[in-house]
Amino acid sequence: MAIDIVRAENLEHALELLARDGAQARPLAGGTDLMLRLRAGRLAARTLVSIADLSDLAYVREQADRVELGALTRVADLITHPVYSREFPAGARAARDFASPQIRNRGTLGGNVGNASPAADNVPPLITFGATVTLQSKRGGRSMPIEDFFEGPGRTRAAPDEMIVGFQVPKRPGAFQFFAKFGSRNANVISIASAALCLRLDGETVREARVAYGCCAPVPLRARRVESYLSGQRLDERLIAGVREAVLGDIKPIDDVRGSRRYKELLVINATEDALRGALESVRKAA
Amino acid sequence: MNLEEITLKINGAVRSAPMPSAIRLVDALRRLGYTGTKEGCGEGECGACTVLLDGRPVNSCLLFAKQVQGKEIVTVEGVGRGHPDGMHPFQKALVAAGGVQCGFCTPGVVVTGAHLCDTRPQASVQEIKEALAGNLCRCTGYAKIVEAVQVAVAELGKQS
Numbered sequence A: 001m002a003i004d005i006v007r008a009e010n011l012e013h014a015l016e017l018l019a020r021d022g023a024q025a026r027p028l029a030g031g032t033d034l035m036l037r038l039r040a041g042r043l044a045a046r047t048l049v050s051i052a053d054l055s056d057l058a059y060v061r062e063q064a065d066r067v068e069l070g071a072l073t074r075v076a077d078l079i080t081h082p083v084y085s086r087e088f089p090a091g092a093r094a095a096r097d098f099a100s101p102q103i104r105n106r107g108t109l110g111g112n113v114g115n116a117s118p119a120a121d122n123v124p125p126l127i128t129f130g131a132t133v134t135l136q137s138k139r140g141g142r143s144m145p146i147e148d149f150f151e152g153p154g155r156t157r158a159a160p161d162e163m164i165v166g167f168q169v170p171k172r173p174g175a176f177q178f179f180a181k182f183g184s185r186n187a188n189v190i191s192i193a194s195a196a197l198c199l200r201l202d203g204e205t206v207r208e209a210r211v212a213y214g215c216c217a218p219v220p221l222r223a224r225r226v227e228s229y230l231s232g233q234r235l236d237e238r239l240i241a242g243v244r245e246a247v248l249g250d251i252k253p254i255d256d257v258r259g260s261r262r263y264k265e266l267l268v269i270n271a272t273e274d275a276l277r278g279a280l281e282s283v284r285k286a287a
Numbered sequence B: 001m002n003l004e005e006i007t008l009k010i011n012g013a014v015r016s017a018p019m020p021s022a023i024r025l026v027d028a029l030r031r032l033g034y035t036g037t038k039e040g041c042g043e044g045e046c047g048a049c050t051v052l053l054d055g056r057p058v059n060s061c062l063l064f065a066k067q068v069q070g071k072e073i074v075t076v077e078g079v080g081r082g083h084p085d086g087m088h089p090f091q092k093a094l095v096a097a098g099g100v101q102c103g104f105c106t107p108g109v110v111v112t113g114a115h116l117c118d119t120r121p122q123a124s125v126q127e128i129k130e131a132l133a134g135n136l137c138r139c140t141g142y143a144k145i146v147e148a149v150q151v152a153v154a155e156l157g158k159q160s
């Protein structure tokens, strides 16, 4: 079956093409996921609407209380952007650990989210920052918390005529941020599991905890049990020792080619404990 | 299959031919005679197919040719343009260091490595390794490739 590629001139044009072709059309950004799906015969669309040249949607913009990210921002540009790495070191870390230089130069943030893989590395940190995703279609715009955007592997709440245009990421001044990815080597691997934490601390008390895991559920997972276990508590060895039960209550990893369920459980439990120890150390150092 | 005219700007020259709409850049380049670019894995893993797109290394096996019409593409054939003997100092250094064995990774290594020398001459050994992390080499063990980057950077420094 022949696939047609149509280059959108601007956002209006892209939305027009998506509205016209309905489920037959899909946005094509960097193509680093779509090309492989096309070649594996796992692409239902007949028309790919190329949005890669919509440079108006490639930006990192700082506002007083938040940072706005355009859907077409390349992963490489998240790493080098001074505002993103200053405000969201854990997000920049995830971007650095992502794929290879070549793929970071082409792959976009919108594509990473739109692909809806439970292994998408940029997503767990964005969940912990409380990011929202903004969708646009000819019918209008809407936004939702990023953790609500995913329905299952490869499935999102975006309608066929809707495109991700950007993300709003609230600043987290002074928060302790953490991201760790585990793979079979340091570069160019899909995560076996990943963990992100963003903690607002008041002395040694956890005022607010936001926690997310990759590859631990059919979608990138916001770990609400871990969050409520930690929130309002004193950060000490006893709290750290008890976190594993909360983690196991949240996650449901599966055995797959990259790792066993048990291995993934251990990875994210260890990562969570490491993050909490790191946070404790950082407040003690600051005191 | 319906063919359409696809026009690409390769190493400064405009080339065009009728091709399928969804042809990959790596296939389009090879059809147009730029056979220096190799396909290894076809999945973004190995980097043998690396070219510069608007001055940045990318995998041509993951790109649709149609998406990059009008953009500047540099293949391994174009890396040496403007240098004495038509060879980039990194290419010469790679030969001298013995950084080429079977040669399959070489076109990609040359494109990534020369770009690194040109854009980040201050890169540390760790940064050189990270910049080359998307280029797999089964033969050399990488040491000589890293060495060639350092030699070429020194050479470029002397020239400027």
Ligand SMILES: Cc1cc2nc3c(=O)[nH]c(=O)nc-3n(C[C@H](O)[C@H](O)[C@H](O)COP(=O)(O)OP(=O)(O)OC[C@H]3O[C@@H](n4cnc5c(N)ncnc54)[C@H](O)[C@@H]3O)c2cc1C
Residues within 6 Å of the ligand: A026, A027, A028, A029, A030, A031, A032, A033, A034, A035, A036, A051, A071, A072, A075, A097, A098, A099, A100, A103, A106, A107, A108, A109, A110, A111, A112, A113, A114, A115, A116, A119, A120, A121, A122, A158, A162, A163, A164, A165, A188, A189, A190, A191, B043, B044, B045
């Ligand atoms: C070798 C290799 C290694 C990789 N390593 C990693 C890794 O370490 N971590 C990781 O997270 N990913 C990795 N990936 C996956 C991929 O590179 C990323 O998910 C990338 O961010 C996808 O972006 P793209 O612009 O290329 O998306 P595309 O392939 O263009 O699109 C991906 C999906 O999102 C949809 N889409 C794209 N843009 C939009 C939009 N604006 N609105 C709505 N839908 C949209 C598309 O329709 C498609 O379904 C890897 C891929 C390869 C080939």
Ligand code: FES
Residues within 6 Å of the ligand: B038, B039, B040, B041, B042, B043, B044, B045, B046, B047, B048, B049, B050, B059, B060, B061, B062
């Ligand atoms: S052939 Fe493109 S990365 Fe291997």
Ligand code: FES
Residues within 6 Å of the ligand: B099, B100, B101, B102, B103, B104, B105, B106, B136, B137, B138, B139, B140
């Ligand atoms: S020289 Fe053989 S793969 Fe690099």
